[in-house]
Amino acid sequence: MSLVPHVLLSSGVNGEPWWIAIVKAFIVINLVLVTFAYLTLAERKIMGRMQLRYGPNRAGPFGLLQPIADLVKLIRKESFFPAAAIDVLYIFSPFLAAFTALCTFSVIPWGPGWEIGGYQINGYVADLPIALLLIFAIGSIGIYGFILGGWSSDSKYALLGSMRTCAQLVSYEVALALSVLGVVLMSRSLSLVDIVAAQANETWYVLPQFVGFVVFLMAGTAETARAPFDLPEAEQELVAGYHTEYGGMRFGLFSMSEYINLITLSALCVTLFLGGWHGPLFPGPIWFLLKLFFLLFLFIWVRTTVPRLRYDQLMRFGWKVLLPVATLNAVVTAILVVAL
Amino acid sequence: MSVIERTTKIYEGSRIPSPIPTTLQVDTSKHALEDILTINFGPNHPSTHGVLRLVVDLDGEMVAGLSAVIGYLHTGFEKTMEQKTWWKCITYPERIDYVSFQVNELAFVLAIEKLLGIDVPRKATWMRMCLSELTRIHSHLVWLGTSALELGAISMFWYTFDDRDATLDLFEMVCGTRMHTRYFQAGGLAEDIPEGFYAQARAWCKKMPKAIDEYEAILDRNAIWLKRTKGIGLLSADDAIALGQSGPVLRASGVNWDLRKNMPYLAYDEVSFDVPVFHEGDVYARYRVHMEEMRESVRIVTQCLDRLEEMRGEPWIADDRKVVLPPREELHTSMESLIHHFKIVTEGYVVPEGEVYSCVESPRGEFGVYVVSDGGPKPWRVKFRAPSFVALQATATCMTDAAIADMIAVVGSLDGVMGEVDR
Numbered sequence: 001m002s003l004v005p006h007v008l009l010s011s012g013v014n015g016e017p018w019w020i021a022i023v024k025a026f027i028v029i030n031l032v033l034v035t036f037a038y039l040t041l042a043e044r045k046i047m048g049r050m051q052l053r054y055g056p057n058r059a060g061p062f063g064l065l066q067p068i069a070d071l072v073k074l075i076r077k078e079s080f081f082p083a084a085a086i087d088v089l090y091i092f093s094p095f096l097a098a099f100t101a102l103c104t105f106s107v108i109p110w111g112p113g114w115e116i117g118g119y120q121i122n123g124y125v126a127d128l129p130i131a132l133l134l135i136f137a138i139g140s141i142g143i144y145g146f147i148l149g150g151w152s153s154d155s156k157y158a159l160l161g162s163m164r165t166c167a168q169l170v171s172y173e174v175a176l177a178l179s180v181l182g183v184v185l186m187s188r189s190l191s192l193v194d195i196v197a198a199q200a201n202e203t204w205y206v207l208p209q210f211v212g213f214v215v216f217l218m219a220g221t222a223e224t225a226r227a228p229f230d231l232p233e234a235e236q237e238l239v240a241g242y243h244t245e246y247g248g249m250r251f252g253l254f255s256m257s258e259y260i261n262l263i264t265l266s267a268l269c270v271t272l273f274l275g276g277w278h279g280p281l282f283p284g285p286i287w288f289l290l291k292l293f294f295l296l297f298l299f300i301w302v303r304t305t306v307p308r309l310r311y312d313q314l315m316r317f318g319w320k321v322l323l324p325v326a327t328l329n330a331v332v333t334a335i336l337v338v339a340l
Numbered sequence: 341m342s343v344i345e346r347t348t349k350i351y352e353g354s355r356i357p358s359p360i361p362t363t364l365q366v367d368t369s370k371h372a373l374e375d376i377l378t379i380n381f382g383p384n385h386p387s388t389h390g391v392l393r394l395v396v397d398l399d400g401e402m403v404a405g406l407s408a409v410i411g412y413l414h415t416g417f418e419k420t421m422e423q424k425t426w427w428k429c430i431t432y433p434e435r436i437d438y439v440s441f442q443v444n445e446l447a448f449v450l451a452i453e454k455l456l457g458i459d460v461p462r463k464a465t466w467m468r469m470c471l472s473e474l475t476r477i478h479s480h481l482v483w484l485g486t487s488a489l490e491l492g493a494i495s496m497f498w499y500t501f502d503d504r505d506a507t508l509d510l511f512e513m514v515c516g517t518r519m520h521t522r523y524f525q526a527g528g529l530a531e532d533i534p535e536g537f538y539a540q541a542r543a544w545c546k547k548m549p550k551a552i553d554e555y556e557a558i559l560d561r562n563a564i565w566l567k568r569t570k571g572i573g574l575l576s577a578d579d580a581i582a583l584g585q586s587g588p589v590l591r592a593s594g595v596n597w598d599l600r601k602n603m604p605y606l607a608y609d610e611v612s613f614d615v616p617v618f619h620e621g622d623v624y625a626r627y628r629v630h631m632e633e634m635r636e637s638v639r640i641v642t643q644c645l646d647r648l649e650e651m652r653g654e655p656w657i658a659d660d661r662k663v664v665l666p667p668r669e670e671l672h673t674s675m676e677s678l679i680h681h682f683k684i685v686t687e688g689y690v691v692p693e694g695e696v697y698s699c700v701e702s703p704r705g706e707f708g709v710y711v712v713s714d715g716g717p718k719p720w721r722v723k724f725r726a727p728s729f730v731a732l733q734a735t736a737t738c739m740t741d742a743a744i745a746d747m748i749a750v751v752g753s754l755d756g757v758m759g760e761v762d763r
Contacts, residue, residue: 047494051494051498051499052499053498156377159377160377160379160398160744227492228492238744304494306562306564307491307492307493307562307564307565308491308564308568309564309567310568310743311743311744311745312743313568
């Protein structure tokens, strides 16, 4: 014990010992992965029910082992590799996409924090003063995974998919970032923990920032390439978009990063607009999960309902509708915040 | 990516130079050749209706050049039929266009009957009409589901296929099989109509218009669906005629031409129905034509059922022992019947020398059969006029100012069934 200085054991971030933070990070990452696995099952089940069919029900009771079966299948598949692909980038990009998707969840608060056995345990993995900026920054790095993956696999379909991904994600990120500006102005902080605390004092920002909320949901749908903005991988047009040439677990990583991006985005939406983990009766994490599942259900519901936009319609909608509305919302909020 | 400027109004006259091109060449004054990305859509692709291959020259997202390559599903139906006796040939036309099986079968059977000069009992005529219209609805439902799926409205596929299943249940009840029934014979029907058919068909007729209303409610009130279909894939009436179009594609371009009205066969002149005609000539108009046609088909089926119920107990097949198999029970008592049965089954019936063209309004347009008989038990030559093949010719003309996504919508709206195109 004398080898490890006492100060190292007790010091850490936000009043919590560093080793607790590591254990917590490990648990949170695995919880996110489990949520992802069962989100795929839930999506297939819900879509099945909405489309007059059952969805997966063979693997285990109610198909509950389906995600595990999928995982085993993907891992056991041959790692196909196109002969003309640029090998380093081809292998690297799924990892980049998956890594960036996983690490953004670290700044999302999901509980009030507890004190167990004299140790302080916070309801988040990290509380950064620039948490919101960090999410957007890391999300932008994640886009490189999609772009490089499509470009390096040397396939025309994948290239087209990459082009679409590139243009779509970049243009919708502008609207997405502007839509949360109102929340930042109202709470006067970029830290997600502070934003949740501010909502507990005042009201859920979905009410005063309803326009921002709607813009955020729409831009977020485009940002995660979900229907009706699923052009990057419109299978009826581009087969599978940027990951056409990927198979096995490499494809699995891309798919995983997309779903985890969706989860992170929903969690961000819960944090920014729906009061985070606050709610009556139940403990914080339960409320957080309930709100998260509600938003995820919304995304699945939209996917079963609407057709896909055309490319120019998508661009027009992003730049000519969402962006001006988001800007106007930010400006009006700024004026009101200063005036009141 | 520039905004695509479109004229949503249909153009006047023709824009097809002579001779008619069926491919779209890259216009070098508009697109620089080094910007062109040539890409293969198909033959293995999620939305090529089977094995259509489109070689597309893309300038960004825009389709600059296009040519359709066919032949991947060539099975030699026409040649095979020359090796089969007439009554065995009946199974082939069904499999050419596997979605409108019963109508194709009808066209071929009508051709044989024309050559034979045989009289068909009225019960058979009305039942043929009833089943033809059921096939039309079945085909249109498949079309609607797959076209909506191609535009990303995935749920429509399952909704329409649910109703299609109910339609196929009726076929199963009457014919024993759900598709490729071989229920029409030269001279009438293969078997009598089962008694339970009327009640089930009536229940179906009640349900179907509501289902069609639901589809319209899902699609017509959806802004994205309207934006994706209106003003896309324009084809003027003159061009549609010049390209030999028929069926929904022609009627969506504003030409009132339906073989059921203009050259009535069976008893179509005795039932009341309207021919839906739309003048916009775009994908949306084609969708509207399909929807209205389904409604009219339900009307025809209802009228057929009314008449068929009055004909209970009437013969369903002509009493011509040279062509029609004798009743089963006669084989044990009558030497004559046994001989006829043996001759028809082994050698086949003989069709008088001559040539004939018979055409019907299939769900895709004019489906024609041209047969030549040399007086033997097998056809000497069979040739089909496949509406899907003709519809595909319009692909390039419809494709001006189209993005990739529009191309998918246009190819879907032309409703090509590759089995019929390649034969």
